[in-house]
Each structure stands twice: as C-alpha cells, then as structure tokens.
Amino acid sequence: MIEIAGLPAHILLVHAVVVLGPIAGLAAIIYAAAPRWRRYLAWPLGVLALLLVPISLVTAQAGEQLEESRPATEMIREHAEQGDVLKIVSVIFFVIVAAMIVTSYDPIGRRFAFLGSLRDNRAVRLVLLVAGALAGAFFLYQSIVTGHSGAASVWGR
Template identity: 85%
Template sequence: MIEIGGLPAHILLVHAVVVLGPIAGLAAIAYAAVTRWRRYLAWPLGVLSLGLVPVALVTAQAGEQLQKARPSTELVREHAEQGDVLKVVSVIFFVIVAAMIVVSFEPIGRRFAFLGGLRENRVLRTVLLVAGALAGAFFLYQSIITGHSGAASVWAR
C-alpha cells in the first residue's frame, strides 16, 4: 500500500481530485458559456484537465490498494465503483476540453494550422463548446458523487 507520512496515500490524494475536479468542471462550463473569459481560462483549464488525469488514476490505484489492505464494506465497494467511473470521466473530460480549446481559442488554434477548415467550422465549434460544458457538468457531478460516497464509507456508522 502506498503511504505518505505514514498515512495511506489515497486519503491525501483524494483531496486533489475532490477540490480540483469541481473547479475544472465549473471552468469548462464558464469557458464554453462566456466568450470573453476564454482567453483567461484556456491555459489554466487545459493544464488542470490534463493534470487531473494522472491524479485521478493514481488516487484510484491508491484506493484499490487501501481497499485490499482493509476490510471492505458495501459503502467502500460503492465508492470504488464511483472511483472507477471518475477515472474514465477524467480522461474523456480532458479529451473534450482539449478539442474544445483547440477549435475555439485562437492563440492555441494557430499552432494547429493543419486542422484548417475544422477550426473554421462553426457547427463543430458549437458542438465542441456544448460538449465541453456538458463534460464539465458531468465531471463536476461525478467528482461530488465520488467524494460523497467516500466520505459516507468512512463516516457512516
């Protein structure tokens, strides 16, 4: 079992996902909805969504090790299932956010000039902005549900 300072790593790492996941979800929604905020949100949102992928995967791995080391209850198993969903959602969220930023943020889009007409396609841009907002909302939801199920597995008696 991975430990940090004598504590199971999952207990410490989970805070990064529970805090940064909802922030990333809200940022994706704001990016999609408010055009003038895009220049301020593009880089932080891109870096945050990319960073959350390994954090979610490592946190889930540490959680699986913790689950094997301790007695498992039904609440712990439910939390593990939610964590598995969150791993997949974090990867999908990153892919959608990256695509959304590439087609809608001009300074980054210039680096992808080979995409040419795809960046100019208004329908594609609109679809990706809507998909980004929906992915942000679902990532926000899944982060909260996963965190809540983890807290319930620890504190419910």
C-alpha cells in the same frame, strides 16, 4: 500500500481530485458559456484537465490498495465503483476540453493550423463547446458523488 508520512496515500490524494475536479468542471462550463473569459481560462483549464488525469488514476490506484488492506463494506465497494467511473470521466473530460480549446481559442488554435477548415467550422466549434460544458457538468457531478460516497464510507452516513 502507498503511504505518505505514514498515512495511506489515497486519504491525501483524494483531496486534490475533490477540490480540483469541481473547479475544472466549473471552468469548462464558464469557458463554453462566456466567450470573453476564454482567453483567461484556456491555459489554466487545459493544464488542469491534463493534470487531473494522472491525479485521478494515481488516487484510484492508491484507493484500490487501501481497499485490499481493509475489510470491504458495501459502501466502500460503491465508492470504488464511483472512483472507476471518475477515472474514465477524467480522461474523456481532458479529450473534450482539449478539442474545445483547440477549436475555440485562437492563440492555441493557430498552432494546429493543419486542422484547417475543421477549426473554422462554426458547427464543430459549437458542438465542442456544448460537449465541453456537458463534460464539465458531469465531471463536477461525478467528483462530488465519488467524494461523497468516500466520505460516507468512512463516516458511516
């Protein structure tokens, strides 16, 4: 089992996902809904979405190791299932956010000139902005549900 300062790593790593996941989800929603905020949010949102992929995967791996070392209850199994969903959601979220930023933020999009007319297509941009907002909302939801199921499994509520 992975440990940090004698504590199971999952207990410490989970805080990064529980805090950064909802922030990233909200940032994606704001990015999609408020064009004037895009220049402020593009880089932080892209970096945060990228960082959340390995953080989610490592946290889930540490959680699986913790689960193997303790007797599993129904609540822990439910939390593990929610964590598996969150891993997938974090990858999908990153892909959608990256596509959304590339098509809607000019300073980044210019580096992807090979996308040509795809980048200039308003329908594609609109679809990606809506998908980004929906992915942000679902990532926000899944982060909260996963965190809540983990807290409930520890605190018994």
